[in-house]
Amino acid sequence: MSKPKAAFICVHNSCRSQIAEALGKHLASDVFESYSAGTEANVQINQDAVRLMKQLYGIDMEQTQYPKLLTDIPHVDIVVTMGCNVTCPILSCLYREDWGLDDPSGKSDAEYKRTIQTIEYKMLNLMRIIQERR
Numbered sequence: 719m720s721k722p723k724a725a726f727i728c729v730h731n732s733c734r735s736q737i738a739e740a741l742g743k744h745l746a747s748d749v750f751e752s753y754s755a756g757t758e759a760n761v762q763i764n765q766d767a768v769r770l771m772k773q774l775y776g777i778d779m780e781q782t783q784y785p786k787l788l789t790d791i792p793h794v795d796i797v798v799t800m801g802c803n804v805t806c807p808i809l810s811c812l813y814r815e816d817w818g819l820d821d822p823s824g825k826s827d828a829e830y831k832r833t834i835q836t837i838e839y840k841m842l843n844l845m846r847i848i849q850e851r852r
Contacts (some may be wrong), residue, residue: 722795722848724750725809731756731785733764734800734819738837740771740779745838746845750796759785764823770830796848798840813851815844 724746726738735754742752763779771777788809797811801818817840822830 721748722750722812723792724752724796724798724844724848725788725791725794725811726752726754726798726800727788727809728754728756728800729802730758730760731787732760732762733767733821733823734817734833734837736763736779736783736785737767737771737834738798738800738817738841739783740777741775741834741838741841743782744775744777745841746848749845749848753786753791753794754783755786755788755791757788759787759790761785766823766827766830767834770827770834774831774834796844798844813848815840 724742726735728735731754735756739752739754763783763785768779771779794809795812797809797814799816801816819833819836822833
């Protein structure tokens, strides 16, 4: 049986959803495939997020990731919206969550680290849920 595909969706696909894709690949690759996308694509991944993910996890998001639109990713089984306070498009899926995360862009490193820690916690919880549904 193939692994389900998870999409982490945000408006610009430059910060929270990119962090989620990276942590999904890092923590949950044995449970599901991770993708991120946005309703609009930014030109690059948020550089504070890139710096802090390197510092905290040794992950260089720019090596394997880039901002993508929803049309740039495959059909997914799991949809996680980041809490963008915008109307996210309805993607058909087997499981859906909204993580309700505030965007740390332009804020302190401490705020980014809190967001990253929250994403890690939620990722581990999502991993457990998906494992139980198999």
